[in-house]
Amino acid sequence: MLKTRNPITVSEAISRIMKQVGKISSETISLNESCGRILAEPVLANHDVPPFHRSIYDGFAVRAIDTTEASSHSPAAFTVIDRIGAGDVSSVSLEENKAVRIMTGAKLPKEANAVIMLEQTVSSEHSFVIHKPFTPFENVSLQGEDAKKGDVIIEKGSMITPGVIAVLATFGYTHVKVARRPVVGVLATGSELLDVSTPLEPGKIRNSNGPMILAQLKRLGVQPKWLGVRADDVEACYLTVKQAAEVCDAVITTGGVSVGDFDYLPAVYEKMEAEVLFNKVKMRPGSVTTVAHTDQTLLFGLSGNPSSCFVGFELFARPALLAMMGSTKPYLHYAKAVIKEDATFNSFTQFIRAVYESKPSGALIAPAGFNKSNSVTSIARGNAFIVLPGGTDRIKRGEVVDVLLLGMDEGHESWVIRE
Amino acid sequence: MLKTRNPITVSEAISRIMKQVGKISSETISLNESCGRILAEPVLANHDVPPFHRSIYDGFAVRAIDTTEASSHSPAAFTVIDRIGAGDVSSVSLEENKAVRIMTGAKLPKEANAVIMLEQTVSSEHSFVIHKPFTPFENVSLQGEDAKKGDVIIEKGSMITPGVIAVLATFGYTHVKVARRPVVGVLATGSELLDVSTPLEPGKIRNSNGPMILAQLKRLGVQPKWLGVRADDVEACYLTVKQAAEVCDAVITTGGVSVGDFDYLPAVYEKMEAEVLFNKVKMRPGSVTTVAHTDQTLLFGLSGNPSSCFVGFELFARPALLAMMGSTKPYLHYAKAVIKEDATFNSFTQFIRAVYESKPSGALIAPAGFNKSNSVTSIARGNAFIVLPGGTDRIKRGEVVDVLLLGMDEGHESWVIRE
Numbered sequence: 001m002l003k004t005r006n007p008i009t010v011s012e013a014i015s016r017i018m019k020q021v022g023k024i025s026s027e028t029i030s031l032n033e034s035c036g037r038i039l040a041e042p043v044l045a046n047h048d049v050p051p052f053h054r055s056i057y058d059g060f061a062v063r064a065i066d067t068t069e070a071s072s073h074s075p076a077a078f079t080v081i082d083r084i085g086a087g088d089v090s091s092v093s094l095e096e097n098k099a100v101r102i103m104t105g106a107k108l109p110k111e112a113n114a115v116i117m118l119e120q121t122v123s124s125e126h127s128f129v130i131h132k133p134f135t136p137f138e139n140v141s142l143q144g145e146d147a148k149k150g151d152v153i154i155e156k157g158s159m160i161t162p163g164v165i166a167v168l169a170t171f172g173y174t175h176v177k178v179a180r181r182p183v184v185g186v187l188a189t190g191s192e193l194l195d196v197s198t199p200l201e202p203g204k205i206r207n208s209n210g211p212m213i214l215a216q217l218k219r220l221g222v223q224p225k226w227l228g229v230r231a232d233d234v235e236a237c238y239l240t241v242k243q244a245a246e247v248c249d250a251v252i253t254t255g256g257v258s259v260g261d262f263d264y265l266p267a268v269y270e271k272m273e274a275e276v277l278f279n280k281v282k283m284r285p286g287s288v289t290t291v292a293h294t295d296q297t298l299l300f301g302l303s304g305n306p307s308s309c310f311v312g313f314e315l316f317a318r319p320a321l322l323a324m325m326g327s328t329k330p331y332l333h334y335a336k337a338v339i340k341e342d343a344t345f346n347s348f349t350q351f352i353r354a355v356y357e358s359k360p361s362g363a364l365i366a367p368a369g370f371n372k373s374n375s376v377t378s379i380a381r382g383n384a385f386i387v388l389p390g391g392t393d394r395i396k397r398g399e400v401v402d403v404l405l406l407g408m409d410e411g412h413e414s415w416v417i418r419e
Numbered sequence: 420m421l422k423t424r425n426p427i428t429v430s431e432a433i434s435r436i437m438k439q440v441g442k443i444s445s446e447t448i449s450l451n452e453s454c455g456r457i458l459a460e461p462v463l464a465n466h467d468v469p470p471f472h473r474s475i476y477d478g479f480a481v482r483a484i485d486t487t488e489a490s491s492h493s494p495a496a497f498t499v500i501d502r503i504g505a506g507d508v509s510s511v512s513l514e515e516n517k518a519v520r521i522m523t524g525a526k527l528p529k530e531a532n533a534v535i536m537l538e539q540t541v542s543s544e545h546s547f548v549i550h551k552p553f554t555p556f557e558n559v560s561l562q563g564e565d566a567k568k569g570d571v572i573i574e575k576g577s578m579i580t581p582g583v584i585a586v587l588a589t590f591g592y593t594h595v596k597v598a599r600r601p602v603v604g605v606l607a608t609g610s611e612l613l614d615v616s617t618p619l620e621p622g623k624i625r626n627s628n629g630p631m632i633l634a635q636l637k638r639l640g641v642q643p644k645w646l647g648v649r650a651d652d653v654e655a656c657y658l659t660v661k662q663a664a665e666v667c668d669a670v671i672t673t674g675g676v677s678v679g680d681f682d683y684l685p686a687v688y689e690k691m692e693a694e695v696l697f698n699k700v701k702m703r704p705g706s707v708t709t710v711a712h713t714d715q716t717l718l719f720g721l722s723g724n725p726s727s728c729f730v731g732f733e734l735f736a737r738p739a740l741l742a743m744m745g746s747t748k749p750y751l752h753y754a755k756a757v758i759k760e761d762a763t764f765n766s767f768t769q770f771i772r773a774v775y776e777s778k779p780s781g782a783l784i785a786p787a788g789f790n791k792s793n794s795v796t797s798i799a800r801g802n803a804f805i806v807l808p809g810g811t812d813r814i815k816r817g818e819v820v821d822v823l824l825l826g827m828d829e830g831h832e833s834w835v836i837r838e
Contacts, residue, residue, distance in 0.1 A: 009838045031615065035634040036828065049795060051619060058677055085651060087611030089622040104677055105611050105723065107622040146794045153796050159829040162634035163772075163798035166725055169615045169627040170795050192506030192524050196450065196588045200470060203508040203526040208588040215454040215581035232504065258477055258523055282838070304524065306585055322830070331831040334777045335754070349838050353582075358753045360821065375565045376468060376589050377572050379582035387836050402779065402836060408827040409455065410578040411741070412750040417806055417821060419428045419701070419768050 005280035016277040020293045021323045034160045037178040038325040043154040048144035052107040056139045060099040061112035064136040075129035115139035157328035179325035185244035187227040189255040209254040209309045234264040245297040255304030257288045265301040282348040286311040306376045311351045333405040337365035345391045353382035424699035435696040439712045440742045453579045456597040457744040462573040467563035471526040479518040480531035483555040494548035534558035576747035598744035604663035606646040608674040628673040628728045653683040664716040674723030676709045684720040701767040705730040725795045730770045752824040756784035764810045772801035
């Protein structure tokens with residue numbers, strides 16, 4: 001049981017996992033349900049945007065050439081011969097010093113190539129004068145200036161955001177091809193674990209890793225499959241993981257990866273004939289994180305300690321699952337910040353749960369409180385990791401540290417922009 | 420129709436809206452459905468965490484006092500008298516040089532106050548020796564060190580993240596009190612608008628703002644109520660907005676807020692006897708954004724131009740809706756970045772859709788392409804706004820600019836941490 005483990009760096013661990021990630025299939029879904037999913041095909045412009053020359057303002061469409069001599073001393077006069085609402089088209093073709101009343105977004109009539117804003121005229125019901133010249137295409141949005149028919153607007157592998165939905169709607173795509181949502185089995189192991197709804201008993205704690213991982217998966221758009229809580233029992237655990245591996249794209253377990261008598265995940269993986277990619281990482285917390293794979297399925301053996309489990313998920317399972325969906329941006333966002341407290345280095349790289357805040361006066365970060373691998377409360381308070389490279393020195397408050405951001409759904413407490 | 424409008428700053432506009440935001444009611448939901456919702460009550464520790472002194476490692480529980488003389492020359496010998504698995508408890512009380520085999524997470528037996536890691540011993544089946552002393556509570560996680568019974572772990576108004584779910588599970592909270600999801604009506608106005616599924620017609624474009632706003636609302640955890648597309652018609656629009664205002668917490672319209680003949684939202688608000696908070700903001704795009712309110716309901720009159728509409732939503736509707744749910748952090752995240760292209764100032768504050776990327780070498784930002792208020796494609800490509808204060812100078816590439824981050828669900832393309 002006490003086999004020596006060979007620790008590797010976090011980046012090497014990530015690299016080994018990412019090499020084993022296979023792409024999953026795609027499915028076609030309704031535009032309205034697509035936010036947060038990963039595009040399985042690029043979004044192509046199927047027409048020019050705008051589809052025609054259109055007016056940027058409410059005003060009058062004219063020929064720019066008829067305005068060239070206009071000045072405050074010598075106004076140019078125009079006669080209004082038609083009126084175009086947004087969505088209307090005019091059949092008139094403009095002649096010298098004729099104008100058409102036009103609304104924002106409407107298509108310019110034939111021969112017109114400039115728009116005079118309503119506020120730039122002195123107008124009566126059927127005529128107006130202007131006091132300055134207008135250049136060709138002034139106040140006009142040109143056909144195709146935003147996108148040309150055939151352009152790739154959004155690359156395959158991008159996440160569908162509200163802005164991507166606007167583009168899909170523009171081109172009339174009521175449905176969109178996206179990566180299928182991976183199915184991920186989640187098993188919490190440990191004889192000390194009680195269900196969330198169970199009263200506390202001596203020596204036991206409630207299963208908090210299971211619900212946490214289900215939420216971490218949902219946040220990625222992954223379908224979790226809850227496999228339950230299992231007591232420490234190699235055979236029962238083996239059967240559960242093996243069966244789940246046959247129907248899931250990945251199986252995540254918590255607990256059973258340390259080096260003691262009850263840490264039997266290594267035995268489960270061996271029995272499954274899974275290849276172990278690593279079983280020790282130069283990181284705190286979560287150094288015993290073990291990742292293996294079968295032909296079809298990635299097996300994440302996360303630590304049972306809450307903080308280690310959380311870190312293991314965010315560093316290893318997250319990028320693997322996003323990459324499985326074809327995401328081209330599967331890694332956590334990076335930031336730099338000034339640390340508000342002294343911190344002690346470890347021989348391994350530390351990922352300390354922390355509260356990050358960025359303001360015009362600078363970006364600050366502070367540990368989220370009690371910071372041991374079995375802490376639950378600091379996971380809840382943090383929105384980032386402070387990353388301290390392995391070493392022996394001490395880092396002092398006021399120094400700049402590396403930060404990884406953990407989902408920025410929750411925003412900032414004040415409006416900080418100077419005007 | 421051409422009444423002069425009095426432009427105000429963005430911060431003043433936000434401040435006027437936030438003063439009108441009323442808190443909505445709460446509801447109790449299942450833990451499993453709670454991720455992303457806003458806590459309507461603080462999370463209290465209903466027991467100490469850990470609930471008992473527990474072992475951090477697999478090893479042997481001992482009395483530290485029995486280890487004080489141990490050294491490499493003079494090892495201390497212990498007899499193993501019991502064995503505790505995780506979740507088990509031992510009834511033995513330790514005496515001199517006795518030990519209990521203990522697993523990670525298990526409760527220490529009576530009189531024990533230190534844990535010797537398995538790797539730190541030279542052991543046979545029923546005994547072992549050690550070669551160094553252990554301090555009291557070495558390798559022990561103390562009862563209550565993470566949280567004390569009665570502590571407020573998470574404040575009311577926080578968003579429920581996977582970490583918060585871990586804490587709720589720890590304390591056995593199977594259900595949680597959260598803010599009700601506001602219901603927000605969305606109406607797209609404009610005679611030029613076609614449904615997404617309709618073939619393009621001359622002079623017309625498809626409704627892209629509607630689906631975009633529905634997605635922006637869903638991203639906040641808000642329930643959108645789609646009111647449809649309306650042609651430019653004051654009476655029809657008045658009836659729709661009025662009826663929606665009676666059943667919704669807010670109504671968002673797009674289009675109809677400029678200064679032309681067809682821009683009739685001001686007339687609708689007047690007819691509803693709604694108080695207009697502002698109808699001109701010193702910002703580009705979106706300067707014509709108009710916000711009003713009745714006794715019960717906020718009315719957001721966003722511009723029909725896609726980029727203006729997007730900015731108006733993120734700057735004004737977003738914080739108002741989050742604050743309505745009691746969020747204490749309703750504003751967009753701030754960052755600083757080096758701009759990759761020259762940019763021209765405007766007399767108003769500019770919010771330029773942009774692509775933000777932060778790496779150890781620095782944070783960079785570049786405009787997301789074509790950047791007019793009627794651009795659709797740049798909204799889809801951007802993950803941030805460059806914010807340029809109103810002024811007349813030019814900003815050069817390489818200078819540092821203010822940035823607001825727009826949802827960081829999509830991550831980074833590479834692992835950038837140095838180890």
